Amino acid sequence: MSLLPPQILNVIEEFQKLPGIGPKSAERLTFYLLRSQKASPESLGDALQNLRNELKYCNACQMVTLTETCQICADPARDHATILVVEDPLEVVAFEKTSYRGVYHVLHGVLSPIDGMGPEQLKLRELIARMDAGGIKEVIIATNPDVEGDATASYIRSQIGEKARVTRLAHGLPMGADIEFADQVTLREALEGRRNL
Amino acid sequence: MSLLPPQILNVIEEFQKLPGIGPKSAERLTFYLLRSQKASPESLGDALQNLRNELKYCNACQMVTLTETCQICADPARDHATILVVEDPLEVVAFEKTSYRGVYHVLHGVLSPIDGMGPEQLKLRELIARMDAGGIKEVIIATNPDVEGDATASYIRSQIGEKARVTRLAHGLPMGADIEFADQVTLREALEGRRNL
Known part of the structure; x- marks a missing residue:
């Protein structure tokens, strides 16, 4: 008995179900909420209860x-005519800070069999429907450069076929990176993707 | 406009008000809750709304x-007749795994002027009331070995005066520690508190 x-x-x-929160952090957060002057369990609870209220997903992207x-x-x-395909809404927010002026498609996840994420769990049918409606010239795939992101990119590539030009974000050194500490996959991609100066 | x-x-x-959760983690947790199969904003929200429901604080400790x-x-x-004074309820849970058979007193915080925690914000009046009711032989102060914990221990010491024996948990090397990596304050305390073998 506890x-x-x-x-x-x-x-x-419930806190332990969240990514990066283990038993000790979950206890710490709970007791913090019980005695904090800044945060309260009721206001966080309210916000969470309302999270999905009135929340809609754009019928296009x-x-x-x-x-x-x-x-x-x-x-x-x-x-x-240009669709940038991303994993989740935060990435739209990130690209909106660049000069990108096309539109988006949010997958809401990546292919990941271990987490039960197959093609049906992603908003892929909606992407294909947009392609079929016509007028799309290019699909830029911007899934994360990791195993799941790469698998998802390949899958989308195969689904789109000849319906549009399909491109992928360049891989290479991030700005401000130190070549000495770059991993070999990144260095190989940076070499292969080299451009004229 | 966002x-x-x-x-x-x-x-x-709301997530950002929690300790150790910055803007990026807060975004990540929020979108995780929106699409997770394991966790849901409603069940975490419910749990938080109910957190203080029916929750009582023991009229003694x-x-x-x-x-x-x-x-x-x-x-x-x-x-x-023996009261172990701790900062929060999780520490009671920790001491209950030892052979301690006395009782407790939970302060619900430590003195910390920056966080607005003065003696009135702690359950100190309740501790003094227990002392005044009589029958207490020893008060073991088990606040954390840091600045706030030490200040709180000194304050409690001064408040109890001659009403009971006041002791503090031993400081020294934790079990399994590597002396080579121990800080100098811990080493000094370990030397000063040395015991006959």
């Missing part, structure tokens, strides 16, 4: 939105 | 409990 009341154990258990069509897809000034 | 709907920003903001008096204070087989 010394701690069940409602405390329950919060500890699947970005989180409050309207049927997100503000990017609804913007006639954007290049609707 | 690309993300307000209810998402709200959860990100201030431990979190569901009853007026916690199971330790209600146990006549324990040594009620």
Whole structure:
């Protein structure tokens, strides 16, 4: 029998389901919420209860939105013939800080059999439907450069076939990187992708 | 204007109030909850909403409990003349795994002027009341060995005066430690507290 009341154990258990939060961190967060002046379990609880309220996914790109069509897809000034495919909404936020002016498609995950993520769990059918509707010239795949991201990119490549040009983000050295500490895969990609100066 | 709907920003903001969770982790946790099969914002939200429901603090030791008096204070087989003073309930759980058979007093914090924690914010009045009720032979102070813990220990020492013997947990090398890597304060305490073999 535990010394701690069940409602405390329950919060500890729920926190432990989150990535990067182990038993000790979960306990620490729970007791912090119980005695903090800044945070409260009720306001975090409220925010979480409301998270999916009224939340919609854009009927074109699947970005989180409050309207049927997100503000990017609804913007006639954007290049609707170019689709940048990303894993999740935060990556749209990141690319919006660049000069990219095309539109997006949010997969909401990557292929990962261990986590039960197959093609049906991703917003892939919606991407193919957009391709079939026509007018798409290029699909830029921007999944993360890791095993799942690479597998997802290959899968999308095979699904799109000849319907559009399919490209992938360049791999290479990130700005500010130290070549000495770069891993060999990155160095090989940087060499293979070298460009004229 | 943000690309993300307000209810998402709200959860990100609430997560950021927790210790050790910065803007990037807060975003990652929020989007994990939106798409995870294991965790859900509703079940974590529910658990948090219920956290303080029916939660009581033991009328003697201030431990979190569901009853007026916690199971330790209600146990006549324990040594009620010895009180171990700790910062928070998790430390009671830790000491219960040892052979300690006295009772506890949970301060729910330590003196920390920067965080707005003065003597009134701690359960100190309740400790003094227990002393005044009589029958206490020893108070073992088990605040953490850091600046705030030491200051809190000194303050409690001064408040108890001659009402009971006041002791503090031994400082020294933890089991399994490597003397080579021990800091000098720990080594000095270990030398000063040396015992006959």
